[in-house]
Amino acid sequence: MNLSFFDQFMSPSLLGIPLIALAIITPWLMLPTPTHRWLNNRLMTLQSWFINQFTSQLMQPINLGGHKWAMLLTALMLFLISMNLLGLLPYTFTPTTQLSLNMAFALPLWLTTVLIGMFNQPTIALSHLLPEGTPTPLIPILIIIETISLFIRPLALGVRLTANLTAGHLLMQLIATAAFTLTNMMPTVALLTSTILLMLTILEVAVAMIQAYVFILLLSLYLQENI
Template sequence: MMTNLFSQFEIPQMFGTNMILITLLAPLMLIPQPVNRLNTNRTSTLTKWALKKITKHLMMPASKNGFKWAPLLASLLLMLMTFNIVGMFPYTFTPTTQLSMNMALALPLWLATVLTGLRMQPTKSMAHLLPEGTPTLLIPILIIIESISLLIRPIALGVRLTANLTAGHLLLQLISTATLTTIKMAPSLFLLPTLLLTLLMILEFAVALIQAYVFTLLTCLYLQENT
């Protein structure tokens, strides 16, 4: 039994050893691997079709130079979706509820898009810091504001993913506890909290997919500005 609501977010340990690496690798085993056959199974075919459609949608606004990022962004999307969905099941751990992991994903991706822009089109990339037609007196203030806006992007990426998944898991824990208590104390009234818990579960599965998509989409938009 959990001692508090936040104990579900603690990194699992075994014999005093941190199991985060094994936890990260376990959901990836569920992804179907390509085979050297003409006819693959339905799961592989559906996965390839979904990745193709989503990647095409993500890379539609990007330039030709940004198409090189398509395999990376597709892999990122599939990884986040797998982590988020697997973490919804009982007796599992959700790695994307850890801010440290999300920041470890967001910071390198954001920095790579910025460095790509500075290398390929430095003038256009630096021009984002100062809108055209800005009055002379506002130039220093706008440069500072735009610089802060640029530097805060990886923090926003990591915190958004962490906050949404953490809030959803906490809400599920509260509603499930209330449901069990209602069944014990007033069995005739269990239908309402059970229905609410079911609807919330469906919502959280949708949030898990949407948050993975939003994280990847924002990374693609940052790339679009620098290519």
């Protein structure tokens, strides 16, 4: 029974072909394409308003040199939100629960920000490894600690997103199984459990959006340090 709880995190396949590619392109097919009309429908207007508000808030503390990343970060934000929310539907697969997929986004983007900092302002980029006013005996230790923390950043990005979504999905399935099992034996307890499940589902919707935002926000902070 315990193994079946983790079956939802296995990449589904059809005739030996992994369906994760189909799940990844699904958000792109669902988002409406902007048109050249003067007036759009409500969905297009809401989507444009959300994208403009998010992009302006994300790029506000970043220098002008980092505004080139606006389209990339906004597209990644929409992708992660769509993937996280679609994974909450019954009988669906959430690709963002796979650490390999999250690391495929986190590692190259983090490495790019580091390389940009080393290329544009190497002195400032290296100064992050040693805080100002550090006593001389502590310099080697602090350099090692800051270097380790620098290389842990992409791992923290990927693991944070994976762990939060995985824990939420497991908890929802455990509570749903308990509610289904208790329906015949203790209907009152089953009803209470179903209420908790409904509240947890609402919480998971918020977590799905917040974790996507945190992922992009941390990337923008890393970019801000190196621009």
